[in-house]
Amino acid sequence: MTRYPAAWQVPVAAEISAFMRWLMESATFGVFTVRELTRGIAWVLDLPLAAAKAVLAGGIGWGRGAETVSLAPAIPWFSALIAGVAAGYWAGGARLALLMGAGLGYLAVFGQWPSAMVTLASVLVSSALGAAGGLLIGLACVRWRWVERAVSPLLDLAQTMPVFAYLLPMLILFGFGPVSAMIATIVYAMPPMIRVTTLAIRAVPPEIRELGAMTGCTRAQLTWKMLVPSALPALMVGVNQVIMLSLNVVIIASMIGAGGLGFDVLAALRRLDIGAGLEAGLAITVLAILLDRFAQALATKSARAPERDPERAARKRRLLTGAFWVAALLWLAAALKPDIAGYPEALRLSTAPYWNDLVRWINVTFFSTLEAIRAWAFLNLLAPVKRFALALPWVWVVALVGIAGYRLGGFRLAALTVALSLFIAAVGLWQVAMLTVYLCGLAVVVAALIGVAVGVASATRPRLWRAVETVIDLLQTLPSFVYLIPIVMLFRVGDFTALIAIVLYAVAPAIRYTAHGVARTPPALVDASVMNGCTRRQILTRVRLPLALPEILLGINQTVMLALSMLVITALVGTRDLGQETYSALAKADIGKGLVAGLCVAFIGIIADRLISAAAERTKRRMGLGR
Known part of the structure; x- marks a missing residue:
């Protein structure tokens, strides 16, 4: 009950690889x-x-290689x-x-x-x-x-x-x-x-x-x-x-x-x-x-x-x-x-040396501090959560998601979550999937704490919200790989580096949805609270946040999706989860292994999406907000 028996595993990856080999080597429509x-x-x-x-x-031309005839430049x-x-x-x-x-x-x-x-x-x-x-x-x-x-x-x-x-x-x-x-x-x-x-x-x-x-x-x-x-x-x-x-x-x-x-x-x-x-x-x-x-x-x-x-x-x-x-x-x-088509070489600028010098100075000056932060986070946060996730019996986890699905969405949701969880166990990737759940779950918790706090603080302050919105717009347009470069230079490879990159990439929806939900609180309810003598803290905790809870849950749902997508990118910095399985399958051209690992990531995302969406809908109904 602790580890899924090897004899029960289904060789889905091998079957997919064999099918793809047959498809590309032997399958035919007769004519082609x-x-x-x-x-x-x-x-x-x-x-x-x-x-x-x-x-x-490239320029407009005709022909290939040395025989190319150029008709016009780009x-x-x-x-x-x-x-x-x-x-x-x-x-x-x-x-x-x-x-x-x-x-x-x-x-x-x-x-x-x-x-x-x-x-x-x-x-x-x-x-x-x-x-x-x-x-x-x-x-x-x-x-x-x-x-x-x-x-x-x-x-x-x-x-x-x-x-x-x-x-x-x-x-x-x-x-x-x-x-x-x-x-x-x-x-x-x-x-x-x-x-x-x-x-x-x-x-x-x-x-x-x-x-x-x-x-x-x-x-x-x-x-x-x-x-x-x-x-x-x-x-x-x-x-x-x-x-x-x-x-x-x-x-x-x-x-x-x-x-x-x-x-x-x-x-x-x-x-x-x-x-x-x-x-x-x-x-x-x-x-x-x-x-x-x-x-x-x-x-x-x-x-x-x-x-x-x-x-x-x-x-x-x-x-x-x-x-x-x-x-x-x-x-x-x-x-x-x-000769006039290209931008003049003498007029080009570059900030690359300055960024490299800045990172080098930070590493030399604050090396001890950075290493202390990394070691503290690993020993007191990452390692305990990782040990806890790996120690969970698979039967308990499947039962837990099934019970959660039944309580939130009924029998159909429970059947879906149990089936998707059992697939992850049956293909032999349970331990690797739990590493994914550990790192992704921890990043979502950190991103949600930051996002809810920033969203609440900026929801009723237009000037602060404009500044926050500019920052999160930049975070959402930066390519996911860009987050890794400075963090790797400061903290080297490992789970802590991956955690920071995932939080930065996934925090924007938590901030945006929280601010949107809190700002949409009906003014009549706020006025009624003030007339009843509520303090600002009571208005926030008893009126604004409860009414914004469905929106906050939807923001956390989007945070989970972004965290899972970024988790695969962090395989480049040494994580050992499903992202690493997918990336190594690409390097080895093992199509079955890559697709099965990708399906497991998708199923984790679907389970989280369905449970959180059902929780948001249930909260709306309980508060009389409609669908």
Whole structure:
């Protein structure tokens, strides 16, 4: 009852590996094999990716290798800067134009332009395909309920399974290179678009549907000319999420040939070059901010009424057209005189030496203090919790999650949690999974304590909230790998380093949801509390926090999901949990082991998600807040 018997284990990993070998070596459709089919799909998908990279990074040409005939260089930085500023002004006004100019200027000045353009090409193509695929699947879910029932569990798996887990299948199916990385990115980034599409189309007012029926629209006309345009502002939120998730995968995808800024960050992490890693990571953050703000501006523009002043609208169009003509002429000038295309080497700046010197000074000056903090945390926090988690009998843990599921959501939730827990035990990864639960659970507790405290403090203080929101926006746009570089340089590898990185990456939802829930307390209840003589502390503990509890639980739920996704990244700094199993499977090309370990991470996330969501719903019902 303490350890799951080895004789009861099911060789799922070996069966998956054997199936994949058969699929790629022997499976055939008669006319062509599965390998030929997947390689053909990869060739088709490579066409838009190669075109985008040619325009933005590599130059337009014909042929391969030494026989390549160059037709035009890639768009130079000054042409892209002018076009970006003009597009920003058209979509969001002068403020967005200024932001676009500053962001693109940063990429050029700090020498990140070539890698940034490779990353931008991959993100643009991945986002376009992911958004289009998510829109079509979401529309299918709205039209056919059985599609939604079939897709829903797959979406849960795709959003909770580590990206490492399906990098290897993509690599085997589609070959090493940027196309496999792009497909993995699409799979990871598509689920939010599907969910947003389903919600947005169903939220279209029924009057619009009735109008379409009365005017004789066909089903296709009703969908594409009435429902989709009406839901466009909400759909752009999904597109924004696809872009952000695509950028979040660029570093991981660089492991199988994606290149760009992700490869620069990964290379800097491998050689512990904090300065170069931070500069490349900040370049990804700049790209994320620019694309995020531009997508938000497009969503706002689509929701606004058309420009009422025809002269102003015409002036904007002339300005945009003129800017693009200037950018095109400068591109032509760069083609005729290639020396002017690149940013001047003498004008480039770099902060990498300063970051490296700062970390070196901190290590030399505060080495004893840092080691004391690390040792104290390991001996008094990490090691006891780890021993406790590993000592728990598997039968007790399965029974505990089953009882929790039954109390919170009834028999169906209990059956789901027990089945998922038993799967983890049956595939022989129970001990490794408990290491995951220990590190992830401890990080979630620390992040929740920090997040609830900061959220409560900033909820009723607008100035403080603006500062806090700026910080958490930065934390949410920084690539996950970037967190590891300075922490490894200060605390070396190990569980304590992983704990700090996970807390920093996962704390934002706890802060945001807590502040949102506390700030939404009805003013009438606060006034009634004041009239009854309650102190500020009583109003907080007896009124605001109880009413905000469902929102706080949802924030903790998101914190768990982010912690699990970051836990796999921390495998690079020496953790020994399911993340390490997934990462080592990628290194050994063991597809069965990687998928099974990834499924175990996903199942832990699904168990936590279902239990916390059920607790939040039960709290809402008990407090009479409705669903």
